[in-house]
Amino acid sequence: MLDPRIPFKNRYLAGVLAFLFPGVGHVYQGRYFKGILCGVCVLVTFFYGMALGDWSVVYWKKDPTNFLNPYYAQVFVGLPALPSLVQARRYDSRTNVDQLRIPGPINAPFHGSLRMHDRTADGIATGQIELKPGNLPAEGPVAQGTFTGHVDKKEVTLKLEGIPKLGKAVSADPDREIDIDVIDGGQPPQAIGRLHGEYPRQFWDRFEAPPDEHYYLDLHGKLGKFHELAMTFTMIAGLLNILVILDAVEGPAYGYGDGSDPDRKPTGAGSEKTAVPPTQPPPDAAKS
Amino acid sequence: MESFALLAAGTHASWYLLPLALTVSLVYSATRFEHRPQILRRSVRLFCTILVSMAALFAVLFLLSWNL
Numbered sequence: 325m326l327d328p329r330i331p332f333k334n335r336y337l338a339g340v341l342a343f344l345f346p347g348v349g350h351v352y353q354g355r356y357f358k359g360i361l362c363g364v365c366v367l368v369t370f371f372y373g374m375a376l377g378d379w380s381v382v383y384w385k386k387d388p389t390n391f392l393n394p395y396y397a398q399v400f401v402g403l404p405a406l407p408s409l410v411q412a413r414r415y416d417s418r419t420n421v422d423q424l425r426i427p428g429p430i431n432a433p434f435h436g437s438l439r440m441h442d443r444t445a446d447g448i449a450t451g452q453i454e455l456k457p458g459n460l461p462a463e464g465p466v467a468q469g470t471f472t473g474h475v476d477k478k479e480v481t482l483k484l485e486g487i488p489k490l491g492k493a494v495s496a497d498p499d500r501e502i503d504i505d506v507i508d509g510g511q512p513p514q515a516i517g518r519l520h521g522e523y524p525r526q527f528w529d530r531f532e533a534p535p536d537e538h539y540y541l542d543l544h545g546k547l548g549k550f551h552e553l554a555m556t557f558t559m560i561a562g563l564l565n566i567l568v569i570l571d572a573v574e575g576p577a578y579g580y581g582d583g584s585d586p587d588r589k590p591t592g593a594g595s596e597k598t599a600v601p602p603t604q605p606p607p608d609a610a611k612s
Numbered sequence: 613m614e615s616f617a618l619l620a621a622g623t624h625a626s627w628y629l630l631p632l633a634l635t636v637s638l639v640y641s642a643t644r645f646e647h648r649p650q651i652l653r654r655s656v657r658l659f660c661t662i663l664v665s666m667a668a669l670f671a672v673l674f675l676l677s678w679n680l
Contacts, residue, residue, distance in 0.1 A: 355646075550625070553628055564635065571642070571643040576642075578644050578645055
């Protein structure tokens with residue numbers, strides 16, 4: 325039975341709004357205090373959990389062997405968790421595989437290693453990589469550009485050209501792998517080494533995307549028990565929003581507490597507490 | 613963001629109970645009651661109940677693991 329003192333408006337619409345964005349269902353109903361309180365609590369818990377888990381703990385990955393997929397709880401946070409479904413489709417897409425050409429110009433920080441063909445040891449390379457798509461008559465589409473930075477603390481500028489090898493575009497890993505030849509200045513240019521490393525993945529290619537196996541294991545190694553803790557925060561946020569959705573649709577379990585809340589019962593003459601008549605809201609209830 | 617995760621990793625996991633208990637208390641009480649002072653009063657009570665319960669559980673486990 326709905327409490328007539330609560331302005332439900334269209335309560336099913338309020339439920340949908342509460343699902344899509346925590347607290348908005350209550351704001352639509354004019355229950356501002358509860359809307360803001362629930363929205364802030366749920367969203368802060370959710371995003372704090374995501375940050376704690378290096379933004380890699382919310383994703384949808386179908387796993388028939390695991391009936392306790394955390395996403396079943398996380399999804400109830402609504403819009404902030406729904407990109408996972410799109411990212412899972414992109415991640416599982418046939419086109420999301422290692423690439424042999426660059427999608428467009430790349431100008432990004434780089435870290436990795438350099439192996440020159442005339443040396444046995446790799447050098448540690450950090451700096452800036454600039455690549456743009458090109459075309460060679462013999463090889464077809466290639467990438468051409470430069471690496472500027474340090475190799476084993478020595479400042480270098482290397483010419484890069486050839487068919488690059490890029491890791492898959494969509495993944496939770498914040499870095500994307502790249503592998504490309506280093507060439508000399510001769511005509512025709514000869515490959516004298518190989519630059520291998522990573523550059524930052526675009527935000528929309530990693531946000532709520534499923535992790536690769538190796539990145540998942542790395543993350544576990546780095547975060548330890550905090551990975552589970554981060555997962556717990558995001559799951560609890562989703563579960564709390566179920567209560568918020570139910571409150572927007574059906575109202576609070578005890579309403580104004582008439583008769584069911586010991587705090588609101590009369591405690592005798594002279595007491596500061598007063599009973600609330602069943603049909604009258606408390607004087608300040610309209611504000612909440 | 614990696615630095616945030618590393619900073620968080622340096623904190624004892626038990627401290628994370630406090631914000632979690634606080635949000636659970638507030639949202640749970642908000643979905644039980646409509647009257648604002650009642651929500652806040654019940655939240656404080658639930659928050660204390662959770663902390664006392666967890667402390668009691670910790671004490672029991674601590675005693676059970678004594679000299680293990």
